[in-house]
Amino acid sequence: MTDLTTPAERFGFFRADGIDLHALDELPTVWVRSEEELYALIDEIDSIDVVALDTEFIKRTTYYPILALVQVNTGRAIYLVDAPKLDLTEFWQALIEVPTMVWYACGEDLGIFYLLAKNAPLTNIFDVQIGVAYLTGKLQAGYSQAVSEILGIELDKGESQSDWLARPLSPTQETYAANDVRYLLALYQAVKEKLEQNQVLSQTCEDSNLYAKELHETANLSDALLYLEFYAPEYDRLQMGVLKELVLWRETLARAINEPRTFIISRQALREIVETLPDSIKLLARTTINRGSLRKYGDEIVRIIxxxxxxxxxxxxxLPPPIYRSKDKPFKKPLDQAISEYSQSTNIPENLLLRGRWINDMLIMIAQDAPDDRLPLGLQGYRKAWASQTLLPLLREYKAQILAGLGMKTP
Incomplete structure (x- = not known):
């Protein structure tokens, strides 16, 4: 039977049934402050298949984030791990080995995990925010919103900017921290069941672990390559050279003095410096670099330039690979149609199927006559057959326009 519903009717929040909210509220909150308590928690983690986690950390005035708290929901209790007091080496290992780690919007959390555990990319991640996106098309639905819409529970987020290194935590801080995982396992179970009904659970798991791999690559990126994050298509090779050296210098300095990079040069000031290439203090002062940095580091910045x-x-x-910049995109309508048809056939929201950079990677593949095995990582999983059999053949019909849009010569 043909699906005649619109995307707005097909995707939306749902209300979970059969959740024992009283049992969730009755889960005890247990502090983990000693080595003995930590090992008891590790033993409990070793005995279960799913654990829900969150972290609280401080990163306002330091280069490295300071882990203040790890919240753990094993289904039996909620544990608040007093991170500054403990050696967490074996704790991280236990989490690496658990079959499923459940997080909500795990980007910053896994950044700290990789920094402290120094492990390979995690392959046991389920990010419930990604699951919610697969059900609703909402890419950035927050935890409080999801808990409210799906479980019918209203959470107070007033402590999100607290000083999590303070001890003891206030009662409201402790409640806030515990609630960040108190309902996460139930939310996971509800979302997982709905994903199974929609036959998109495996795709959600794949994208959760793709995200974990991308976060690992970011966390372990060589300092010499960090400048590529700030690349703009209009930069020439001289500007790229200045960008590379300034970013490398800023990274080394920030790490040495344990200050945030932006305390030295903000992103906006860095962009202005690269665009104008000021080779004197007078010219540098015309950018938005803060006055303290100008006094302390101005001479060094000018020297680098x-x-x-x-x-x-x-x-x-x-220069990095080109970016398609032309407003003339004759392939856009047929590509959009292919996305819409695939969305209808798979029950996956359109905005989860392709990222802009994946499209650009495919355009470069077309321009270079690259084989299909050069597909970006995100198109090598469940999207691979679709990309190889539908998207690439479609785009190849527009090779001449793609070459022009990329600023590449026709062979």
Missing amino acids: REVKSCPSNELPP
Whole structure:
């Protein structure tokens, strides 16, 4: 039977039934402050298949985030792990080995996990926010909203900016921290059941672990490659050289003095410096660099710019692969149609099927006559057959326009 519903009718929040809210509220909250208590928790984690987690940390005035608290819901109790007091090496290992770690919006949490555990990419992640997106099309639905819409529970988020290193925590802080995982297992179970009904559970798990892999790559990116994050298509090789050296210098300095990178040069000031290449203090002062940094680091910044300007052109970094910038996109309507049809056939919201950078990667593949095995990582899972059999053949029909839009010469 043909599905005649609109996307708005097909995707939306749902209300879970059969959740024992009283049992959730009765879960005890247990502090883990000693080595003995930590090992008891590790033994409990070793005996279960699913654990829900969250973290609280401080990163306002330091380069490295300071882990203050790890909240753990084993289904039997909620544990508040007093991170600054404990060696968590074996705790991280237990979590690596548990079959499923449940998080909500795990980006910053896994960043800290990888920093402290120094492990390989995690493959046991389920990010409930991604699951909610697969059901609703809402990419950034917050935890409180999901708990409210799905479980019918209203949460107070007033302590989100608390000083989590304070001890003892206030009663409201402790309640807030515990509630961040108190309802997470129930939310996971409800979302998982709905994903199974929609036959998109495996796709959600795949994207959760794809995200975990991408976070690992970001956490372990070489300092020498960090500058690529700030690349703009209009930069030439000289600007890329200045960008590379300034980002590398800023990273090394921030780590050495344990201050946030933006305390040295903000993102906006960095962009202005790269665009104008000021080679004197007077010119540098015309950017939005803060006055303290200008006094302390101005001479060094100017020195870096002058040094890069004096480099032979063959020593400057190459430009990254081109980005399709033309407003003329003759392939857009047929591509949108292909996305819509695939969404209808798979029950997956359209905005989860392709990312902009994946499309650009495919355009470069077309321009370079690259084989299908060059598909980006995100298109090598459940999307692979669709990308290879539908998207790439569709895009190949527009090769001439793609070459022009990428600024590449027709062979």
